[in-house]
Amino acid sequence: MLCAIICISFIVILYLVVDRRRLRIQCAQAEKQLLKRNYFSVVLSLEVEQAKSRMAKRELDMVMHEKHEDIAEIADLTTRIDKTDNVLQKMDGILKSTMLIIGEMKAETEIQSSTPGKKA
Secondary structure, eight states: OHHHHHHHHHHHHHHHHHHHHHHHHHHHHHHHHHHHHHHHHHHHHHHHHHHHHHHHHHHHHHHHHHHHHHHHHHHHHHHHHHHHHHHHHHHHHHHHHHHHHHHHHHHHHHHHHHSTTOOO
C-alpha cells in the first residue's frame, strides 16, 4: 500500500513537473508572439510617420515651388514697372522739351507782335 502511494505521488509529481514545463513553454511562446506583435506595431507606426513626413515634404516642396513662381512673377512685374518708368521719364523729358519750345515760340510770337512794323 505504501508502495502504491509512493508510486501515485511520484506520478503526480512527475505530471506536475511536466505540466509546469509545458506551461512555461506556452508562456514563452505567448511572450514571443506578443513581442512580435509589438515589433510589427512599432514598425507600422514608423512607416506611418515616414509616410506623413514624405507627404509634408511634398507639400513643402509644392509651396516652395509656388513661392519661386511668385518670386519670378514679382521679378517680371518689377522689370515691367522699371521699363514703364523709364518710358515715362523719357516722355516727361520730351514733354518738358516741348513745353520749352512752345514757351520759346510763344515768346518769339509776342516779341514779333509787339514790335511795330513786323507782322506775325
